[in-house]
Amino acid sequence: MAGVKTELTKIRLNKFLASNTSLSRRKADEAIFSRRVRLNGAIISSPATYVDSDNDEVMLDNRLIATKTKEYWAFFKPKAVLTSYEREGEKRCLSDFDKLNRKKPAYSGRLDYNSEGLILFSNDGHFIQKLQRPDNKIPKEYLVYTDENLSEADIKLLEQGITFNGTNYMPCKIDKLADREYRIVLYEGKNRQIRNMINHCGKKTRRLIRTKIGCVGLKDLNPGEFRQLTKNEIMEITNV
The missing domain is CATH 3.30.70.1560 (Alpha-L RNA-binding motif)
Structure with a gap:
């Protein structure tokens, strides 16, 4: 029937996670076995479960994994901010920034607490993995x-x-x-x-x-500000 999806149009859960987060396929399996993944509200324990990325809701560690719209952001991390969504005592962290706290996207470019500058964020797992692979030498x-x-x-x-x-x-x-x-x-x-x-x-x-x-610079960002990456910036990193 027209408009009805079959199993062939769906994607395995572990592949879905690897494509839409910073997890490798192996780490995605571990997350599923550890009961950290929900599909439409239910905890899933099998990596072989199939997902309809257009209609199903997948959550990892209680965070919705976005799939329809890919987002790519440059962020100027201020000094005295943890590169983490988890707070330590009274220290500021990434969750103090509304844009990040709402979706908690994956990131690449961890900086220590007293350092500042560029960190890249995206809900495109392939993009984040490109940035993090040591052999790419970005x-x-x-x-x-x-x-x-x-x-x-x-x-x-x-x-x-x-x-x-x-x-x-x-x-x-x-x-x-x-x-x-x-x-x-x-x-x-x-x-x-x-x-x-x-x-x-x-x-x-x-x-x-x-x-x-890589090719992505701070440009005119001030500490605490974001900007969207350009198509050329995204393509250059994706094609590394």
Whole structure:
């Protein structure tokens, strides 16, 4: 009958989750087995369950997974905000921003509490996975202010890659912009990486702002503001 969907027009639940969140197919299976997924209000325990993405309601951790309209946002995270929807004590977090709190989209580009700058959000799981795959080596650009100038030897050392407290950091690119001001481009995103690199040279990071992820920049955003990504920005990252 016309207008009636068959099983062939539907999609398996684990594939649906992997396509519409930041979860891999394996992690989607784990979420289902852990009873974190609801289909039309009912807890689902089988990844092989089929979903009609046009009509069914799927929730992960009590968050609705949007499918009809893909959204892509750049956000300027202010300093003193956790990159998390979960609050820790009195600290501000992503849930303090209405646009994020309503839908809690997946994100890429975690920044530590005292760092600021660009984070990308989307309900397109494929897009988020592209950003997070280490082998894609999508560059991330930062504006970094230090308490002392890095020497030429410091810069050369960091650009070649270092090991600090047992963690290996890949080669990077560093340009001195002014007194104690640098542009640093990384091709990975390890926890507190730039701060650790600067510490390795005996200096301290006074301010750290991520200004760019791949082709996407902050442009004229102010702290706490959002903008939609352009079609060209979305396509360039999707085609990596």
